[in-house]
Amino acid sequence: MTTLTRRSALKVFAGTAAVGLLAGCGTGGGSKNADGSVTLRFTWWGNDVRNKQTQQVIDAFQKAHPNIKIQAEPGVWSGYWDKLATQTAANDAPDVIQMDLAYIAEYGGRGALLDLSKQKALDLSAFDSNTLSAGQYNNKLYGVSTGQNALGIFANVKVFQAAGVAIPDDSKWTWDDYIKTAAALAAGASKGGTNYGASYGITDQTLSIWLRQRGEQLYTSDGATGFTVDGVASFMAFQKKLLDAKAAPPASVAQEDVNAAVEQTLAATNKTGMSFWWTNQLGALSKAAGTDFKILRVPSQDGKPQDDGLFYKPSMYWSASSRTKHPEEVATFIDYLVNSTDVAKVITTERGFSTSSKIQDAIKPLLTPTDKSALDFLTQIKPELGQAPAVPPVGSSKVGDALLRRQTDVLFGRADAQAAAAAFKSDADNLIKNAKK
Template sequence: MLTAPHSPVRSLGHGSAISRHRCPSSLHPRPFPGVLRVGPTGTRRPASSRPGRRTVLAGGLASSLLLAACGPSASQAETSNAVSFTFWGPAFYQDFTAQMVEAFTAQAPEAEVSLQPSEWDGYWDKLATQVAGGTPPDVINMDGKYIAEYGGRGVLADLESLPDLDLSGLDPADLDAGRVDGVLTGVSTGSNAWVVVGNPAVFEQAGVDLPDDTTWTWEDFHALARSISESGVATGTTGGASYADLTIYLRQKGEDLWGPDGMGCTPESLAEWYQLYLDLQESGATLGPDAAVEDSAVALEQQAFSTGRSAMSWTWTNQLQSVRDAVGSQDVVMLRPPSLAGAAAENGLFKKASMFWSVAARSENQALAAQLVNFLVNAPEAQAIQLLNRGVPSNPEAIEAMGDKLTETDRDVVDFLTAITPELAEAPAVQPMGTADSQNTFTRLLTEVRFGTMSPMEAAEATIAEVDGMVQG
């Protein structure tokens, strides 16, 4: 198995599973080649030996588009047994994904898979260009922000109509996360959850006990953070203010962040969420506005929680090892979010699909594409290579296949997600087309509230108007 240095990475706002101790210190240490073609070598090469006999490199986006322009998909111009496969991620993702594909082609020697990796920042522009040109890859790495964009336009196949894809081992909630208008357009690679993290050492120094996360309320959260700040040891809490904790808060009120035509919440509930962060700030339980903006802009290892200057923060479960590494302690704990009712089963927590595998509706080799996706999702060999880098699979057999390759932190994450599963209600609504940049709206208008230039209700009304205006029919 290929590994990477143990070093922290910046948390990704979109919740992707690029994470933890397997990441290099930078998410983008080197550019990806435009196309990496993997054939049935039957062996796994160490990273230092790539490219090898069966590996063909082409330079950048232009080469990918040139190949795409040659036929219905980039690889099919060369052979009917070829599929193109695009995904995003840093350099080590290229390495372990190539190993997974090599394991697939070892079992399917007639298959030739053309890998088209990219970094997150350029991935969506590249994919949009390919789709607009009528040359989408056969297998597409999809994200929750965009699945309605592509699924709603008919770009993605109905996965339940593909006989070569076995979905029987997946949790129904994971399957529902990939449905657009009732059609399964993406199969989850695994799940994460948005949680509070606490540093027991800072709690102890402040003379404050860790909370019971199955019963604490938002009032408890606020009082706890204020007590820590008043101790002079550290700030009580930092971070958060994500669409994820906004979704959690709204679900506690019986609402949802998204509806079919835009935001699914009332202005009053959204204003309460803005008010919550303003109250934390005004009581001293969290950082002031200038310091909060600065803290959100620096690398993970420089943030207040990582440097022991705050006791609590928020993160995705798959980022736990990165957080522990940044803090320098394996004792950092995950806590369920607070709730209005003081009950874990009513806290609105949800499992987010880290990312999805989709198949192009226009693929002329859907059978082979489905076989590849089936291998990525179900094959023990694939899971033993990928581990938890794309989230925690809902299939227990997939986790069992990872065996002793899982670290202590990996086990903590698996145990946490297993524990919360019985408490979860239905999955949140799918994000509508056109709203991929909505997090920037939430962040910007919350900043206005924090600096006192808008009231929570003014910000809420402006948020709904702006985000609803993004929606495309």
């Protein structure tokens, strides 16, 4: 596994997994024990905080359900999808899978995920139609959302104070204001402040926000790309402006930062003043950095918050392998994860804010100041939000890799923004087109 890239692992999955699943071959996950109990393999990506919380949940579940054993398989984002793709290709996927929006069509569309809507042991009555539709693809429910979150700019309060820079008013700031603020933070490094002013945010989710501000979209509802070369070129040119203004790190550092575990990022080590994160990551990031962060709206082109392109995104999903030998036990475990108030009191907001009113009421007295800060932000931006984007189509899970490759070409000076954007558009179109073959 250590020699596989995400692209090569997904290629293996795309070429062999669906064939094996449709043919009914392979062993699948889960096992039957001598005492009559079953063992379910459970995988997730996360950080130290999430891992500890999840193990507490596993222990409580096993105590309440002695006939179901849970084999924990935690991982980190940078290697998670390589491993899952290879396991799925070998018909050895874990039974219960923490899934992301970018991959739900990739796996569900190729027959690798269980249709949860058909599992009687899973009670979905606490979730509204919008929450459930976020986990649907081709009219099948491949994932139940763990909660909702939104993308924001995390401003490191300590870094701003050390650099002598005021935290900007996010109700009216633009991308030009973002560059000016980042440059001021970087200049303040000599005063004991940050090494870099801001991170780039070279992800397909950040690009999606940028495109939405321009009236474009990353993907259309019929599974195609929905953006122009000029739209992506403007995004790439902006990143280059950050570099030229000495407001963000060199390209080599940026590459490392994108793939680093949360605790090892520039943000978590107090080496950058502003960075892009999801609201549910506030607790882990604050703990790792040992300081407070203020969540700011993403800047807009015109300084109007209603035009900043933000939306509520499912934090992640609980999904299950279609090859599991124990679908009823899997559904029982997922039901426990999404409906138990005991689970909610352990996890609180680490996997996002649940849309279940019962869960919301259960955790309200337990919210930390950090949790309340994230919730306040989500509540504040609600009137400004646009419609959620289309579910990314099959083949799109590798688009983020293509974006990083083309964007770093611009930062390293190997290509200009227009050429890199054209190459990225071709990459994205071909990935989706080839996935349909």
